[in-house]
Amino acid sequence: MRDFSHDRTALSLNTATLGHNLDGHGAGWTPEQVIDGCAERGFGGIVFWRRELGNRAAEIGERVRAAGLRVDGLCRTPYLTGRDAGSDAEIQASIDMAAALGAPILTIVTGGTEPGTKGGAESRKRLADRIARHAPHASDCAVRLAIEPLNPMFGGNRTCVFTVRDALEVCGLVSMENVGIAVDVYHVWWDATLEESLEEATDHIYGYHLCDWLEDTGDMLLDRGMMGDGVADLKFIRSAVEAAGYSGPCEVEIFSARDWWLRPPGEVLDKIVDRFHTHC
Amino acid sequence: MRDFSHDRTALSLNTATLGHNLDGHGAGWTPEQVIDGCAERGFGGIVFWRRELGNRAAEIGERVRAAGLRVDGLCRTPYLTGRDAGSDAEIQASIDMAAALGAPILTIVTGGTEPGTKGGAESRKRLADRIARHAPHASDCAVRLAIEPLNPMFGGNRTCVFTVRDALEVCGLVSMENVGIAVDVYHVWWDATLEESLEEATDHIYGYHLCDWLEDTGDMLLDRGMMGDGVADLKFIRSAVEAAGYSGPCEVEIFSARDWWLRPPGEVLDKIVDRFHTHC
Numbered sequence: 044m045r046d047f048s049h050d051r052t053a054l055s056l057n058t059a060t061l062g063h064n065l066d067g068h069g070a071g072w073t074p075e076q077v078i079d080g081c082a083e084r085g086f087g088g089i090v091f092w093r094r095e096l097g098n099r100a101a102e103i104g105e106r107v108r109a110a111g112l113r114v115d116g117l118c119r120t121p122y123l124t125g126r127d128a129g130s131d132a133e134i135q136a137s138i139d140m141a142a143a144l145g146a147p148i149l150t151i152v153t154g155g156t157e158p159g160t161k162g163g164a165e166s167r168k169r170l171a172d173r174i175a176r177h178a179p180h181a182s183d184c185a186v187r188l189a190i191e192p193l194n195p196m197f198g199g200n201r202t203c204v205f206t207v208r209d210a211l212e213v214c215g216l217v218s219m220e221n222v223g224i225a226v227d228v229y230h231v232w233w234d235a236t237l238e239e240s241l242e243e244a245t246d247h248i249y250g251y252h253l254c255d256w257l258e259d260t261g262d263m264l265l266d267r268g269m270m271g272d273g274v275a276d277l278k279f280i281r282s283a284v285e286a287a288g289y290s291g292p293c294e295v296e297i298f299s300a301r302d303w304w305l306r307p308p309g310e311v312l313d314k315i316v317d318r319f320h321t322h323c
Numbered sequence: 324m325r326d327f328s329h330d331r332t333a334l335s336l337n338t339a340t341l342g343h344n345l346d347g348h349g350a351g352w353t354p355e356q357v358i359d360g361c362a363e364r365g366f367g368g369i370v371f372w373r374r375e376l377g378n379r380a381a382e383i384g385e386r387v388r389a390a391g392l393r394v395d396g397l398c399r400t401p402y403l404t405g406r407d408a409g410s411d412a413e414i415q416a417s418i419d420m421a422a423a424l425g426a427p428i429l430t431i432v433t434g435g436t437e438p439g440t441k442g443g444a445e446s447r448k449r450l451a452d453r454i455a456r457h458a459p460h461a462s463d464c465a466v467r468l469a470i471e472p473l474n475p476m477f478g479g480n481r482t483c484v485f486t487v488r489d490a491l492e493v494c495g496l497v498s499m500e501n502v503g504i505a506v507d508v509y510h511v512w513w514d515a516t517l518e519e520s521l522e523e524a525t526d527h528i529y530g531y532h533l534c535d536w537l538e539d540t541g542d543m544l545l546d547r548g549m550m551g552d553g554v555a556d557l558k559f560i561r562s563a564v565e566a567a568g569y570s571g572p573c574e575v576e577i578f579s580a581r582d583w584w585l586r587p588p589g590e591v592l593d594k595i596v597d598r599f600h601t602h603c
Binding site for chain 2: 162
């Protein structure tokens, strides 16, 4: 297991953590301010959201690299299943945006249960078909696709992939070299089978996301905790992820309308650095 | 699989469905009104909550049986783990209340992560110790204890048992004949391993709870759907539960502050009967 007590090379910021990818939240820092703030503090990389990039993906990617940082990923495809699924053109555009940004990873939040079906199994089959249709283009763009299981509370309208095991089942159905998974502690911390599931994931973990699960989580979407403030066993989860071969970025992604999004971004970044060394 | 298209013997009402176990919700029907309403409509049984019974458990139990209905259970023990765990005396009192009511089953919602620990594993060990301490008294009272896994969104402060597999692991640690599990579709509908987990549960499923998972669930606790209005595959789940040997009541438990708790209780009961025959 890597020692992060004095090393922040792996530390990556998901820009959602500063709140500015949701209207009315956060201090509204521009991508340039975020890049400078991360570079000053020795972060290793940044993960952006599509809405921040507009038609400036290539320009912003260059700016990141010029600051000595990595672009670690792009968040995320439109939904691929469920009532709110995006079109093929929209999905392809998200792949093209990742390529323009120079992002090696594009995260997939799958979308919910397919209309006219029940449960998750049929939706996961259709999800696999849809990913298989887009993965070759992603491969041509040197973009890997990371299927992210979401906490089961997001079933219905946001996901049909609830566990690492579900995500690996979909990867197996797609069976392409550039399709893997992302592991977010918020979504998987509760899973007693996590360690054994991850053993099957060798070399197909494309992302590891950090935050914490607050003991009194009061909002499904926007009440994530800072690492160390909750009950997730962060070091245990990372050890399992690394035992499965992962050696990539640790991406901090905290949706927190009640707490962290109300604070100055510089203070949030400082706290992340501190907690990364001591709690992750 | 049992045919419920014309048979409501197994249909049971969890009184929470009428909202009156939470202050400010529901029409405030007394236990007697609930009993009469269920008897008129041919329900098979009722499950009460402790707060409704006060010191009238024995009297209300008699009233239920006199109306030709079963008392199917009592909801529930105080928490056994976590910051808000009850005392041994409080837990024993809930067992005694179940016995006075004549309830064969007392449901356990476990409580959250134990103070000073992370994740769920250590809490589940302590939970097993605590259940083992109280199960002999329950056995003396002819009360079976049903550990109910909760949707992972209730991790932290409400549960440390997230899946049927987790619950069976705790049953295995306790290893007493009167300790089993309750399966609620709201909590387990998403679990792709449900069928294989239930295969291990033979003869230790002590309860089966019905509602539905709404596609757009807007509140963690109080936005459950009526059977047929959501995306849970109800018939598939019941077939798996019955394949594991369950032949007991199907208990309708719908927390719904936005919808069903706003309606007249008689209308809610009529709808339950209809949906039980057509969707469950």
